[in-house]
Amino acid sequence: AQSVTQPDIHITVSEGASLELRCNYSYGATPYLFWYVQSPGQGLQLLLKYFSGDTLVQGIKGFEAEFKRSQSSFNLRKPSVHWSDAAEYFCAVVDASKLTFGTGTRLQVTL
Amino acid sequence: KAGVTQTPRYLIKTRGQQVTLSCSPISGHRSVSWYQQTPGQGLQFLFEYFSETQRNKGNFPGRFSGRQFSNSRSEMNVSTLELGDSALYLCASSLISGARNTEAFFGQGTRLTVV
Numbered sequence: 602a603q604s605v606t607q608p609d610i611h612i613t614v615s616e617g618a619s620l621e622l623r624c625n626y627s628y629g630a631t632p633y634l635f636w637y638v639q640s641p642g643q644g645l646q647l648l649l650k651y652f653s654g655d656t657l658v659q660g661i662k663g664f665e666a667e668f669k670r671s672q673s674s675f676n677l678r679k680p681s682v683h684w685s686d687a688a689e690y691f692c693a694v695v696d697a698s699k700l701t702f703g704t705g706t707r708l709q710v711t712l
Numbered sequence: 713k714a715g716v717t718q719t720p721r722y723l724i725k726t727r728g729q730q731v732t733l734s735c736s737p738i739s740g741h742r743s744v745s746w747y748q749q750t751p752g753q754g755l756q757f758l759f760e761y762f763s764e765t766q767r768n769k770g771n772f773p774g775r776f777s778g779r780q781f782s783n784s785r786s787e788m789n790v791s792t793l794e795l796g797d798s799a800l801y802l803c804a805s806s807l808i809s810g811a812r813n814t815e816a817f818f819g820q821g822t823r824l825t826v827v
Contacts, residue, residue, distance in 0.1 A: 633813055635815075635816075637818075643820055644716075644819050645804075645818040647818075652812075691755065697767075698760050698767065698768060700816060705754065
């Protein structure tokens with residue numbers, strides 16, 4: 602069965618600093634991967650997706666992610682974090698319309 | 713275009729009662745999936761409906777059920793509520809079912825509190 606691991610439960614970065622959130626997946630075939638963001642009490646917003654092709658994918662709000670098959674990873678990055686990026690971030694893999702999510706990484710941004 | 717609409721946003725119910733949550737997908741989307749989010753278990757898949765048929769089901773007891781109408785709107789029902797059913801219930805809509813390369817768009821969720 603597919604699975605996703607997000608090793609970092611909580612990360613704190615200073616505004617303006619770079620960010621990398623880790624995601625490792627387990628899937629038998631080529632995975633289709635997603636990053637979602639959730640603000641407190643809200644639903645999930647899709648940041649970006651990887652289906653195939655270029656391993657570096659661009660998303661909304663200045664985020665990007667790189668798919669590395671050799672490392673089974675799909676890490677999310679942002680060059681310069683804004684205070685409004687404080688939220689919880691979820692990595693997910695899809696199989697037959699079912700999303701399997703990681704446990705999430707809560708991002709705190711200090712001013 | 714309008715997003716995924718879930719109603720109500722908040723609910724408080726008593727143990728033993730039943731509850732019905734509603735989800736209206738994005739116009740033109742025919743697949744609706746439901747997820748439960750709790751601090752302890754995270755985001756877990758409940759079930760998916762497409763063309764009024766349940767296509768996929770997660771590992772939840774039979775107290776959790778759902779249905780989809782001809783206009784693609786979906787409802788989920790939880791009977792005999794337990795304290796552990798307190799959660800944020802999220803609905804996601806997709807254009808089609810079964811294809812991995814399709815995006816899921818989520819609603820704001822319904823926060824259910826069981827007392």
